[in-house]
Amino acid sequence: MENTWQYQGAQPIKIKKFLQSLGMGHRLFNDLKNGQGKFLVDHRKVRPTTKILPNQPLTIIAQPELRDLSVKLSDAPLNIVYEDDNWLVIDKPAGVTSIPGPTVDNGTVLNRAVHYLVEEKSADQRPHLITRLDRYTGGLLLIAKHHVASSMISQQVQQHQMLKEYTAFVSGIFDKEHDIIDKPIARREGQVQRVIAEDGQRAVTEYWVEEEGADWTKLRVRLHTGRTHQIRVHLASINHPLIGDHLYGGDTSKYQHQALWATKLSFKDPFTLKQLTFSREINEIPDKKIK
Template identity: 50%
Template sequence: MKNTWINQTKQTTTIKRFLQRQGVGHRLISDVKHGQGNFLLNGALAESSTSIQENDKITLELQPEPEDLTVETSNLPVDVVYEDTNWLIVNKPAGLTSIPGPTNQTDTLLNRVKGYLKQQDAEDLRPHLILRLDRFTSGIVLIAKHRLAQSMISVQVEQHLMEKIYIAIITGQLKQQHGIIDQPIGRVVDSPKRAVMENGQVAKTEFWVQQTSASWTMLKVQLHTGRTHQIRVHFTHLGHPLLGDELYGGPQDLIKRQALHAVSLKFMDPFTSQIIKIKVPLPDDMVQITALE
């Protein structure tokens, strides 16, 4: 694949520094320097150290990414809600693991996306999951279709610049209609669980009450950090575990998995500088709970 930019500044710089300002990561630039692509200046081969001037055209040419043969191909369907040259956004169902692991090597979201790309005759066959969801959390997952997209979105991921909104249904009722939970989260020794602990990593969760009943509250939740199980841990810490969340003690009578759905995502496309905003509906098992009220 090729991507071309025009240097619109009068300041003299090098191809490497220019590409870094566009969001291209150091690792990818190094890979190209070591034979995995080419730098072009006004259509001619160049080095990363080559100086550029105003209005010069800088092209990054990358070799297609071959499939990872250690990842099985699954031809089971994926629910694609947005796609362009660089991005694939899917609505993951609850129960589907994001990436292969010890208990499932053949049918995860990554396996299915690989199968989808092969069916599309894509040149790049090594998809990069930018956002992941727990197995029993449903909703939006962003996937970079090639390594340049992965590289250029990394700053937004690392600096928590994406707007990630979830719908959660917790046990009981909250006194506040809106609040921010700012409590560090760490790993519980010899357990898959996480918990609020003083020596944990910074974690910040914002919420707004959407609907209440005698036994549960539905919330809109925004993540300002991205810790493992963050929403589940923070509301458990408040004494309000998610409905259906067996790991954290949520009741199982209304739903058989944690009532958590990634409902919307907003980010700036680094290739176009345009905002992409995607929203998906609530899954049936969560709709049925709210309909009981």
């Protein structure tokens, strides 16, 4: 994989510092430095300690990642929304698992993505899921097509700089049109459910009311942290569980899994330095109208 940036600063800068400013992690830089890649300035190979001058192009060439043979191939649809040399944005259907596990070892997003890269004869055949969704949460999901992209975006993920919004249908009517839920979430040994607990990790969820029915509300929800089941736990904690969410007390009489979709995803592309924004509309629970 080859990527090039042009340094726009006013003063000379070391390659490492420049790449770190773009988001590259220490591990990837060290891998490149220790023989798994090359650094080129003005198309000439240079040492990793070299300084770049203003307006000079820096190119990194990384060795490709070969396929992990333990991951089975699945030719099930990937539902691609956007693709370039570095990223895949897909629309994951509800009911599809993100990665293989003890109970599902094929047909997941990862199995499908590997198959896609193999079919495309990509040099890199080990995709990295940057965002993940619960099995029964559908919507937008970001995949890095190679390890350089995965490393370059990791800082945005860790610092919660990536904008992620969801559409949720919940039980009940809200008193407030907008609010922020700031409650710590904890895991309990042997339990799938997460709980609100003082010893948990801080979790912050923001919501806006978009539509109301007789006994239900459509919300736009934004995550400011990324805890497991965060939206589900937080909304249940204020007595507005997701419709269909059997795990957290939602009404399952009309819908059999949580009515939640990832509907907006926005991040700064560390390769082009442009903001990439993707969205999809959910106007009602698909195939199950709320009356």
